[in-house]
Amino acid sequence: MSDLTGHAFDTPRKARIKGAADFMNHKGLPYFHTELFRFNGVSKTRGWAILSQDNELFDRQHHNNEGVSKQRGRPSVLSPKDLERCDRFLQDFGWSARSLTWAQLAEELDLDVSGQTLRIHMGSMHYHKCIACSKGWVSGNLASKRKDWAKVMLERYPECSQWRRVRFSDEVHWSVGPEGKVRIIRKPGERYCADCIQHTLNRDDEKANQRQHSWAAVGYDFKSDLNFHTTKSCNGKMSLQVYRDQILEPIVKPWLQRGDDFVLEEDNDSGHGGGATKKRNIVKIWKEQNKLEHYFNCAQSPDLAPIENCWRPPKQFMSRFPHWDEFETRELALEGWQKVSQHFINEQVDSMPRRLQDVVDLDGQMTGW
Template sequence: MSRQGIANFTTPQKAWIKGAADYMDHLGIKYSHNDLFKYHGMNKQQGWAILKEDLELANRTHHNSEFTKEQRRRPLKLSAKDLECCDRFLQDVGWDARVLTWDQLSTELDCHVCGNTLCTHLGSMDYMKCVACTKGWVSQKLAKKRISRSEDALKERPQPDDWKSVRFSDEVHWRVGPQGKMCIIRKPGERYCSDCIQEQLNRNDEKQWEAAHTWATIGYNFKSNLTFYNTPGNKNGKLSLRVVYRDQILEPVVKPWLVCGDTFTLEEDNDSGHGGGSGNNIVAIWKHKNKLDSYFNCPNSPDLAPIENCWQPPKQYLKQFPHWDEFETRELAYEGWQKQVTQQFINERVLSMPQRLTDCIEMEGRITDH
């Protein structure tokens, strides 16, 4: 049959012929091909050419047949049934499964595909990886306290230059191993609170990785070295009044600044190890004896302490290199602190304090973007 013989028939007409014949063949219905061809306005030669003879012309719509195996591309590595099992696993097991990496999830499900392939297939079901939120939730009681503290601080230090005499201190815990922020597999809309889904995670599982505990201080035109400290009796870096904070930080680090005549106010978070519990504990007595001027930041308010912004650059630096033991972790942390946290970066954040406090008040005590 020549090309001209079936050229007058459109692609949908050819598909109708092919589909009708396939359907009846599949169900075992007896029919006359001549009647089928005649019904669609073609002769026997044209009909058979479309059905089987001229592959170049007639089979261009071969893929439209639901009874013929798809041959235009490689078969999918995961079938619809496999994806259904993945979906059921993520729904039934819960967040313990959601925090696995794609490779770990593939191994758990015995999919025999790499993590990227599993990610692509689950992406068709709207599953995605998102970073576990670490932004704190603010209760009404805490919001009122944040507003009150911010108003008092603004009255005492209303101008950016007023904050040049404040040194902001904090502790951070570096983890052994190339772990970054925990990521969660979720679908859009899967949230368990108004802001984040972190409350569904067991954060205690992460403590086993905390190995290097550090204290540091920053201020206008001032940056201390990292002070690594030990926490006998616990692994979470919790400060104790005497063994850690007084003996490992205040005495060897802060006291020499006072002896040299440095004039500053030390900002601390409201950790009990900083001596905020009472005026008679050993840390409070040490501060009074050594004439250390200090104040406590509002609880759960990292956005009101510029030093919190200074931890992210060295943490990002740490992620660039494998670090499987405590010594490598400390060296990389020290390098990141020295190289990534510039004095200009610090000064800009210190001078932003009035704006931080103003934003906190205007946002009715909620966590700001600082």
């Protein structure tokens, strides 16, 4: 322990020194103050200063002592105004500003600090460096369609409350067996141990079990069960008959029969009765007969479907566990789906006006949603 006179010794140590001195004085026992100070690890100067502060206020540590001015630490290199400038710069100039290094950002704003110092101070505002999210390329033609579609929908439904009638639906495919390489626990020399080898599935014999297919819908204060279905397609694409017989009839129809007030959002896929064809089909006929209100999302626009955000938690949950057959895969998928909270879903639904505005602001390019 340093014996500098400016050191703020803790309250228990002060109490021990003063208590021992008071006891010795009360009993009339001879003692040397220097030995008392040395035993408690303080200098003679500091020890006498502690004994001279004979009141309860000075028994506290300096940072809790109202009678002592705070002199600890040096003044901050960057002022709150400097940090506010940095924050405003990042918000106003977007990607070009956020892709700068900390040192380049300090130079750009004429801050006389190193990049490391700026990084530490910006950390107080929760800024940090991370890998940029990667989004797919959008062609000029698709970008124009996305922007026009977003403008129309934003003009019709500008308020969050107007999107609370919508139930966003989607299919998701769960791979049997982990995708990619599995990280295992092993010691040096166990590289080729039988317990440390990842065996791939025999895809020729188990093509039918490569993936499990499920469908779900979410909305404001609404979350459906995760419903599994079967399809003959190798890539999991849903046919018109599968959609009608395994989704619309057993799942959506009961919602209509009990009087639920909702609009169903769907991918503009041929299996949902959409796509480029204008011909009547069994799904379109079913929707007309059952008076189902629905709309198709803009093509190739997962950022405009809040349910896409709801697949991430169960996917992440499933990646933590091995699942080598269809039963384990379904069980883990159902357990992961339960981890998607209604509060999270409500936040995603209420973000729809913001999502549409972001598409317009980015001229139809893919957004960060």
